[in-house]
Amino acid sequence: MALLFGGVLGLLVYLRPTGIVPPKDPPSAWVPSAAVDAAQAWLEGWERVTYDWRVRELGERSERPDEAVVIAIDDETLAEARQDVRPGVATQPWPRQLVGRMVHRLVQEGALLVLVDLPFTDLSPNACAEASxxxxxxxxxxxxxxxxxxxGRALLSFTWEAQGPRVLPPANRLWPYRVKLGVYDASDAASLRAQAVLAAQRPAFIIPAGSQVEVWGGAMDAADGxxxxxxxGATAHVIEERxxxxxxxxxxxxELFVALAEVQVEGLDAANLIELRQVQHPVVPLLSGSAGFGASTLVAGQDGRVRAVAHLMSYTVRGKRHILPSLPLAAAMRLAGTRSLRYADGKLHVGDQYAFPMSASGLSLLRWxxxxxxxxxxxxxxxxxxxxxxxxxVFDVADxxxxxxxxxxxxxxxVLTRTAGESAHLRSTPLGPETxxxxxxxxxxxxxLRSEGITRAAPDLxxxxTVGLAFLGAFLALSLSFLLRSVRGAVLYVGFLVAAGAGYAFGAAYxxxxxxxxxxxxxxxLAMVxxxxATIRYAYGTERQIRDFVHNALGRYVSPDVARLVARDLSLMRPERRKMSVYVCDIEGFTRLSESMPPEQLVGLFNAYLTEISAVVRSTAGQVDKYIGDSVMAFWGAPVRTDRHAHLACEAALKMREVLTERQSAWEKKYGRRLSFRAAVDTGELVVGDLGSEMKSNYTVLGDAVxxxxxxxxxxxVYGTYVxxxxxxxxxxxxxxxxxxxxxxRFKGRxxxxxxxELVARRGExxxxxxxxxxxxxxALTAYHQRRFAEAHALFERxxxxxxxxxxxxxAGRCARFLVTPPPADWDGVHGMEEGEPSAAAA
Incomplete structure (x- = not known):
């Protein structure tokens, strides 16, 4: 059992997903991926619950960091801005020039860096009358x-999506000519020149020329070039055909954005990173070397909570894979004064200054x-x-x-960010639903900056x-099973399991x-529990097999109640007298049926019948006493005492009729026969106990009611009745x-x-x-006993x-005879039952 639970749950833990997006390679054909994915998602959901609890425990013991400060465009800010009379302040979004002034002011106030977490994916609506x-x-x-x-003091954010089809930029017009706009030694200067070309809505070309690069712009013709x-501002007009x-x-x-934003990482396979399908970057006028760029997109788990940040992502341009950084990582690189990143031993090293835990997929768990x-x-x-x-x-300094x-x-x-208006700025995290x-x-x-983070243990650990705790659970179940002999021991037994689980939970939290x-x-x-x-159930099953063996030795039809009570108190096997109800039934026409069926079919049908009868008896707390041929004898009221033994016996009789009626079609289809039975119930003082000889005994009843x-x-x-x-x-x-x-x-001998x-039905039916x-x-019966036989005859006939x-x-037959030959004057209505009594059908 330990191997089963430890192996299955351990395998799910070992094969846990490591990234945000689904794997690129489909699972092997032999792997039931849907079932495994569902099981992993279920297990990972519970693991996230325990993780969030530990995150909050760690937060209780931590101090809030002051290395980063949020500059929030919140509801109060917007409310104040709407009442301001300065140009552009009351409108939303603010003019970008105003945002730039805020960035400049923050730098003047001593900020090392300003992370601008605002979208600039479209040209500003605050355009001039004439384009610059x-x-x-x-x-x-x-x-x-x-x-x-x-x-170098500001970083602009970009967003991305990892799902959906890749969105290609719209096709440009055909530009048959090109004009040379400069020759540069450095790629940064060439990129800045290309930015100006793109801002003019022309295609730009950066073409290698020996150790230098040339920047060209597309043109319609020579005059346009x-x-x-x-x-x-080109000094010479070199125009060629494209x-x-x-x-x-x-x-x-x-391409210009990627060239400005990408980073080089040593020791990391870019194929393992989240592959971006779409990138929403700042507009062309903002793509310059004056600012850095980093992703502000926050990835959430399957439950919608943000627990990690994707610090590195891959984006493919013209068949070449590029690595893009997150906004916090880009800021750390600026603060460290380095473009060098190195991944080793589960950590990302930012120059020689910072090193923090990160998975090979570029994800880093947040340490709140x-x-x-x-x-x-x-x-x-x-x-x-x-x-x-x-x-x-800003306004005070300007004035x-x-x-x-x-x-x-x-x-x-x-971090200059917006926290008002749109709910998308608030994310669910382990700290709460609105962070x-x-x-x-x-x-x-x-x-x-603190070189801190959360490291997830290796799958091997x-x-x-998981396997170790599974064996611990099995060991506890077996070694402490002796405690189950009492209620207090059972509570203590479960208490050991709870204590072991709590100990592991607090150890993992520590x-x-x-x-x-x-x-x-x-x-x-879960493996331990x-x-x-399972070990308890296995031990119980083993004990049950032993008990069944004992039952088989004593008699395979001993009731479980009898076995359980006898095991606890052997004195119940001694005879005693008590009021009980007895039930007897047999199959109608069984002799004729047994002579017309092959032995195999007869035994099969008979066993199916006895199984149904026995099941009903036991379901009503009765005991099957014995099988005599096709007859079944059962009783209620022992060994468990009850005052409702007559009710239970009647309920069993009605249930038997219902069950056998339901089974008739199946039996006729399988055995070619239908069965009907007749039964009787009587109540009286009976002797009950373990009766028999030294060689064979049985828990049974004796008495007149039997x-x-x-x-x-x-x-x-005789009467054509069933019960x-x-x-x-x-x-x-x-x-x-x-x-x-x-x-x-009046029966013979009584x-x-x-x-x-006659038992007719339940009262509510x-x-x-x-x-x-x-x-x-x-x-009719009243008229019959009052000797009004003509009236009784008419009513019975009806x-x-x-x-x-x-x-x-x-x-009706009796009344017809009494009309011809009336009974004697001392007739009391009692019918003497003799052998050969005509049945209702014969009458």
Missing amino acids: PASLSCDDAAFAAQLAKDP KALGSRL RAADDSYRVGPT DAPNAGRGSRGSLARSIRAWNVLLN ERPARFENDLEGRTV PGGAILGQALANI DLLL VFVEQRLWVAMAGPL GAFV GLASRLEAINK LAGDTTAQLASGSYVFRVVDLV PQPVRVH ITPRMQEQLALHEQ ASHEYQDTVAALY
């Missing part, structure tokens, strides 16, 4: 100029420094500042007044822990908090079941007559037609024809 020479938007140009004041060269080979050197906005997101825009960071405060400082707010940004990195996205980026940056190591918790705990429960039940069962064929009951049974069970008096019978009843039949029967009542048919 370098841009279609003077607002974008002004923003770029502001960033150029503090080169000369105009473009003059417009972009060649087909030039297309391989063509630079579009995306707070137990909750709190209120406002700071998330798990120490501080957040309203953007309105920064904006007022040559002292800045009114001391924001204390010296030596810190700030600002900018604060998440700030926490990721703080992790890098998680597999070992390792998480102290070592920042995420070891599997859900898989090992599963092995524990013999009377057997006689009542036998006279069913007869004695008078005591009818009196005890009449509250729940409907009986009708059949006759007063001086006292017996009032015989009597239909109006049945009520009419019962009323007619009672009226009942016989209208309801096919076999009892009424029998009485």
Whole structure:
């Protein structure tokens, strides 16, 4: 059991998914991928629950970082801006020139870097009346100029999508000519020149020329090329026809962006990274070396919670794979003054200054420094500042007044982000359902700057822990099984399992908090509990097999109640006298049936019949006493005492009729025969206990009620009935079941007559037609005992024809005889039952 649960759950833990997007290679044909994926998703869901608990425990013991500060465009900022009269402040989005001034002001206040987590994927709507020479938007140009004041101090964000088809840029017009716009030694200068060409909505070409590169722009004709060269300040107008080979050197906005944003990573296979299908980067006027670029997209797990940041992604351009960084990673590279990244031993090294845990897929688990997101825009960071405060400082300085707010940004990195308006800026995290996205980026940056993070244990370790706890659960189940002999011991037994599970949970939490190591918790705990429960069931099954063997030795039809009680108290096997109910039934026409069927079919049908009968008896807390040929004897009221033994016996009789009716079609199809049975129930004082000889004994009953039940069962064929009951049974069970008096019978050898009843149905199941039949029967029977035989005859005849009542048919025959030969004057209505008594059908 330990191997089973430890192996299965350990394999799921070992094969856990390592990335955000599905694997590129389809699973092998022999792997039931759908079932495995579903099981892994279920197990990983529980693991995430335990992970979030540990994250919050770690946050309780941490201090909020102050290395990164959120500058939030929040609801209060927007409310203040709507009331401001300065140009552009009241509108949304703000002019990009104004955002640039805020970035410049933040740098002036001491910010090391400004991470601008705002979208600039479209040209600014704040355009000039006439396009400037370098841009279609003077607002974008002004923003770029502001960033150029503090080169390398600002980083712009881009977003991406990993799913869906790749979106290609629209095809450009055919440009048959090209004009040479400059020769450059450095690629950065060439990229800046290409940016100006792209801003003029012309294709740009960066063509190698020995150790240098040339920048060319597309033109419609020679005159158009000369105009473009003059417009972009080219000193010489070299115009040539465009060649087909030039297309391989063509630079579009995306290629320019990738060239500016990509990083080189040593020791990492880019094929393992998340492959981007779409990239939404800043517009062309902002693609310059003055600013850096990083991804602000936050990836969520299957439950929608953000637990990790994708610091490295791959993007393919013209068949070549490029690696793009996240916004926090790009900021760390700027702060470290390096473009060198190295991946080794599960960590990403940023130069020689920072090294933080990251998986080979580029994902890094966030180490949250707070137990909750709190209120406002700071998330798990120490501080957040309203953007309105920064904006007022911008206006104060522009008006040559002292800045009114001391924001204390010296030596810190700030994240300029929007937290108002759109719900997409708030993300679900282990800290809560609404954590600002900018604060998440700030926490990721703080992790890098502190060289901290969460490392997930290797799959081998998680597999070992899962198998180990499975064996621990099995060991506890077997070694402590002696405690199950009492209720207190059983509680203690389960308590050991709970204590072992709690010990592992707190151990895993301790390792998480102290070592920042995420070891599997859900898989090992489930393996331990599963092995524990399965071992108990296995031990119970083994014990049950032994008990069944004992039962087979004593008698295979001993009731489980008898076995259980006898095992606890052997004195129950001693005889005692108590009031009980006895049931006897046999198959109608069994002798004729047995002579007409092959032995194999007869045994099969007979065993199926006895199985159904026995199941009903046991389902009503009765005991099957014995099988005598086709007869079955059962009793209620022992060994478990109950005052409802008569009710239970009657319920069993009705259930048997229902069950056998349901089984008739199947039996006829399989054996070619249908079965019907007749039964009787009687109640009385009986002797019950272990009766027999030294060689063979049985838990059985003795008494008058046993013999009377057997006689009542036998006279069913006289009246054409199926279930007869004695008078005591009818009196005890009449509250729940409907009986009708059949006759007063004097059996041979019994001086006292017996009032015989027919069990009709449960009280709640009597239909109006049945009520009419019962009323007619009672009226006819009253007339019969009052010697009004002509009236009784008419009523019985009516009942016989209208309801096919076999009892009424029998009485109609008696009345006809009494009309010819009246009974003696001392006639008391008692019918003497003799052998050879005519049946209802014969009558």
